[in-house]
Amino acid sequence: MSRPVAVYTDVTELDPAPGVALLEQAGFEVRVLDESDPDRVAALAADASVLLIGYSVVDAALLDRLPQLRLVCTQSAGVDTVDLAAAAARGVQVAHVPDGATDDVAGHALAMALALVRGLPFLDRQVREGQWDGTSEPLRRLSSVRLGVVGMGRIGRRLATMALPLFGEVVGHDPVPGTQHWPDGVRSASFDDLLAEVDVLSLHLPLTDGTRSLLGAPQLARMRPDALLVNVSRGGLVDHDALLAALDDGRLAGAALDVLPVEPPPADSVVLRHPRVLLTPHAAYLSPDSAAAYVRTQAENAVAWRDTGRALHVVGPAPGPVASGHPG
Missing domain, CATH: 3.40.50.720 (NAD(P)-binding Rossmann-like Domain)
Structure with a gap:
C-alpha cells in the first residue's frame, strides 16, 4: 500500500x-x-x-x-x-x-502598548533628529491608563492578565456572546462603550467577513483624541485609510502595527513613513x-x-x- x-x-x-x-x-x-x-x-x-x-x-x-x-x-x-x-x-x-504563540503575541502587544504610552518610538525619532526635549510628547503614568482588549480568546485573555498589574484598568469586549474563562478583574463593556472609554485599544480577533474593517472611520471617531491603537492580529481588521486620516488629523495619537493589509507593504506605502506609527514585520508570534x-x-x-x-x-x-x- x-x-x-x-x-x-x-x-x-x-x-x-x-x-x-x-x-x-x-x-x-x-x-x-x-x-x-x-x-x-x-x-x-x-x-x-x-x-x-x-x-x-x-x-x-x-x-x-x-x-x-x-x-x-x-x-x-x-x-x-x-x-x-x-x-x-x-x-x-x-x-x-x-x-x-499565545505568550509571544500577548507579550508583543503589551510591549507595543507600553512603548506608545511612554512615547518611546516618537521620542527616539526626535532625539535622532537632534531634538532633546522630553516634554514634546504627552507621557502617561501606566496606573492612570485604561487598556481596552477587543477579542477575549487565548491571546486577548493572556494580554489582559499580563496588563492587570500595570494599567489602571483593563476593559474587555468579545463579539461572541458568553465567552468563557473571562479573566478576573477585567470589566466587560460593549464595543461602542469600550471605544469611547479606553486610552489604548488592542485588537485580538480573527479576520472574517464579520470582522473585516471592524475599526473604520465611524469607530475611530468614537475613540478619545489622545487614544492609541495596537494591532497584532490581522491587518484587515482596520480600515487603514481611515486610520491614517485619523492620525493625520490628530484624532488618534499613535498606532503600533505588527500586521498590515498587504505584507510586505509596497515601498511607497504611506504607513512606512508615518511619524505616529510603530511598525514590526508580522513578528509578534516569533520566538x-x-x-x-x-x-x-x-x-x-x-x-x-x-x-x-x-x-x-x-x-x-x-x-x-x-x-x-x-x-x-
Whole structure:
C-alpha cells in the first residue's frame, strides 16, 4: 500500500525539519516545495493527502485541482487564507495551531502598548533628529491608563492578565456572546462603550467577513483624541485609510502595527513613513519556543488525522461527504 503524501507549500520563517521528521516517522512521504504559486502547488501536490501551509492561499480553485486532498494544516492560529466552506464542501478538514504563540503575541502587544504610552518610538525619532526635549510628547503614568482588549480568546485573555498589574484598568469586549474563562478583574463593556472609554485599544480577533474593517472611520471617531491603537492580529481588521486620516488629523495619537493589509507593504506605502506609527514585520508570534510549537503542532495535526481520521485542532464547518473526484 502506498504511503500518504504530505506536502509543505511555502516555508516561511520557520524550519520545517522537525515536522518533516515527525511525519516521516508516522509513515508519510513528505515533500517541501517552498512554493505558494497555485499552479506550481497544483502540479507538485496533485497526489497529496495533506497540505501544510504557511501563508499560501487555498481556495476552491486550488482544492479542485488537488483530488486526493483530505487535510489542510495551517502553521498559525489564523485560517483566513483557506476557504473553509469550500474545503468542507469537498470533504477536506482544516486544522490550525491554536496555542503555539499565545505568550509571544500577548507579550508583543503589551510591549507595543507600553512603548506608545511612554512615547518611546516618537521620542527616539526626535532625539535622532537632534531634538532633546522630553516634554514634546504627552507621557502617561501606566496606573492612570485604561487598556481596552477587543477579542477575549487565548491571546486577548493572556494580554489582559499580563496588563492587570500595570494599567489602571483593563476593559474587555468579545463579539461572541458568553465567552468563557473571562479573566478576573477585567470589566466587560460593549464595543461602542469600550471605544469611547479606553486610552489604548488592542485588537485580538480573527479576520472574517464579520470582522473585516471592524475599526473604520465611524469607530475611530468614537475613540478619545489622545487614544492609541495596537494591532497584532490581522491587518484587515482596520480600515487603514481611515486610520491614517485619523492620525493625520490628530484624532488618534499613535498606532503600533505588527500586521498590515498587504505584507510586505509596497515601498511607497504611506504607513512606512508615518511619524505616529510603530511598525514590526508580522513578528509578534516569533520566538524559538513558538517556532518549535508551530512546526510540531502542525505536523501533529496530520499525524492525528492519519491515525484517527481527524486532526487535533479542526476549525470551520464539518466536512461534508467526499465528493466525486475526492476518493476516500
